[in-house]
Structure formats: C-alpha cells, structure tokens
Amino acid sequence: MEESPLQRITVEKTFYIETFGCQMNAHDSEKVAGTLVEEGYRQVGTPEEAGYVFYNTCSIRDKAEQKVFNRLQHFKRSAGKDKVFAVIGCVAQQEGEKIFDRAPHVSMVAGSASYSKLPQMLVQLEAGNKRVTGLSLDTTEAFDTPFTRRDNPHRAYLTIIEGCDKKCSYCVVPFTRGPERSRTSDSVMEEARRLADSGRTEIQLLGQNVNSYRDPSPAGWDFATLLDNVGRIPGIRRVRFMTSHPRDFVKPIIDAIESNPNLCSHVHLPVQSGSTSVLQGMQRLYTRAQYMERIEWMKNARRPISITTDIIVGFPGETESDFEDTLNLLEEVEYDSLFAFKYSVRPNTPAMHLGDQISEEEKTRRISILLERQRAIQIRRNTRRIGALEEVHVEGRHESLQQWIGRTEQNQTLNFSGRDNEALLGTYVPVRVTRAGPNSLVGESVR
C-alpha cells in the first residue's frame, strides 16, 4: 500500500516546553501545556525525550530573542522524522514566517493571540504540515481555557487582561501581544474561586497593564473593584498584581489595598527613567512629577507599601544629566528593588529610527552605577527591618542551609530556621527578622 502523507508522521505524542520572558509567558505556557495534555499529549522533562518541542519565546530585548535561535541551532540535526519544533510567543509573532527560513526544521510559528486555535494547529502538525502558523492579531478576546496546568499547589497566576494599547516608543509588546482584551469579571471571579477551592491561597493577577482592566460585561468593574473582590474570596489570603502603568494607576487601587488586608502591599510601578525629557521620548505619557504624585499616595498610605520598578538606561538621547535624574529618583523613592535594562533597539517600534545612540560601554557604565546605588538603598532599607515580625508564605526548603524559603506579603524573600521537622510548605508562619542582606532577609520562626 502506498504511504499517504497522513500516515507518514510517527512522532510520539510527548511534549517539552521551555519558557523565556515574563510571567505572562510563564502563565501562557501553563495554558498551552494544559491544552496539550487535554489533547492527549504527555509532558516530559527534556527536549531529547520529546516528540514535540515548544519554545515559548520573548522578544523584549535582543538578547532574549537570540536565546531561541541558539536552542534551535543546537537541535538542528535531531529535527526531522521523530521531532517537531514549534516556536510560539513573542518572537514567533514578531518574526512570523521568517522563522521557517532561518530555522527550516521549525514546523509551527504561533503568537499568543492564536492560542485558542491550538487544538486545530496540533491537528495540522500531526498531519505532517511543515508550516503551521497562527499569526493573526485580529482578536477581541482573551484566551480563556479551563485546562490550565498549574504545578504550584499554593500559588497561581491568573490573567485578567491581555495585550497592550500603549505605544511606549521602545516596546515590542503591542506588536507581539496585540490590542488590549479584558476578561469578564465573572470569568475572572469564577477562576479565582476555583483556585481557592483547590487550596491555593495566593493569586497573582496578570496583564501587561492591569490598571487599564475594564470589565466588558454590563457589571463594568474597573481594576480596583476587581482586585478588591478577588481579595474577598474565602480562602484567598494574598493577592498580587503585575504590571502597572503609572499613567493608569489611580488612587482607588491604593484605597483598596488600604482597606483589604488580603491585597498585598506591594506595587510594581515601572518608571523607566527619572528624566521627564527621556520619558517624553519614550512616549510614557507622564512626567516625573506625575509619577512622584503616585509614589506619594503610597508613601502616605496607612499601611506601608513596598514599591519596585523597572529602569531602562541608554535610551537614545539620554544625557549624563538625564541619567543623574534617574539616580536621584532612586534616592527620592527608595525602591525596595528594581530591574534595570540596557536599551535595546526593537523592530517595528517607534524609537527604532532613532538608532542606538549610546554606546554599549556607556550603557554598561550607567547600569553598574545604577545597580550599585540601588544595592546601597536596599541594604539601608533591609537593615531597618531587623527585629520586625513578618508573616511569610513558605515556598520551599534549602536543605543545605537547613532553612525554609519564605516570602513576605511585600514580596521579599525571608528565609528562616526552626521547626525543620514540620510540614510547613504552603503555610503561613510568623518570622522575626534577624539579618538583612541587599536582596533578602533571614529570620527565625516564632511560636
């Protein structure tokens, strides 16, 4: 009998998925893995064992983007009859079909806005189609699935809004994740209740810009209302959220945190630069003074609120004095921690035509000064915490150090000793801080 193209494929229905990038991507991988399992695939721990290898990619900076091509290069020869490669996520959306030319052993390229079509794409892959694509951004819905595979039994991510309508001049996200789509408050609340029923006590609400959440159902909840309601679900003890855009960050969010103890007193509020003129070039839609106004709300709150941020150094045109403004902003705000990045030119972005004006050496110099300053701030702030009593959520154990790994409500790592024979994972333990480092605290459990 002649072999038909449909019988040709003998790839085993096992999959491996590697994730790069942000929490949104990490959570997307949980949804993709859940969908694959639902479709009869079995997850394995290494690409070598897998019939289907998925790379869920990030293109926020050039370095992140290169990672997937390094991986693909490594597996160039093992591709073929018994292995199928799929590139999904932000690089897939950004580079599209060009990926097939650059890495001919890839059979599928799909961006996150196409994940709802994953079952159909899998059918095509199984049929031996070597160029399966999901690249349309023309969607009005967030990807919602009951099959999300969450491996952490205590803590869970929950998407409330996808995409981004801002046009920050350096950023690929609007091009890789498409326009903003909010889920209905009913569907978010139902998923949050299910998470509570399954024993999870901590939920992290996710979106590229959670503050612009707008319930599309007649209830019409805004972000602060949604946040407050998730924090009132019985069984939920900690609610976090990520990421906030300062322009859309409104006072009612602080009011909700102040009045609902289950909402974590931590806000990640990316500033990007302390210089109003750089902020203008970045099209961030706020000035330094407007950003500081939001910081003041937090500093004046009844409960101390931890503040963290993202900074980009070396944006085109950033002068020494602009950079000084970023440094003095760090001192003014006294962040609990921050992520700092060297500017990276991204395809399609409005700032692309400005080129890369600041040299790599200068960016390196600026980022090291910045990180050094921030380290001093963190040592100063953390030292003040010695003696404080904190409630930590126990996340793991360092056997070699004989310590439990815990996280405070303000999202700081607080490792502690004592009570090592008990089953503490996932529980909440009162801990007295005894030592402080720049990035974490150490303490002793009390009681």
Ligand code: 5AD
């Ligand atoms: N270059 C460097 N950093 C960037 N970020 C986003 N785009 C770029 C870019 N082109 C940083 C921002 C953002 C974080 C997720 O990544 O600080 O908040």
Ligand code: SF4
């Ligand atoms: Fe990377 Fe941005 Fe995509 Fe997240 S949304 S994976 S940070 S490019």
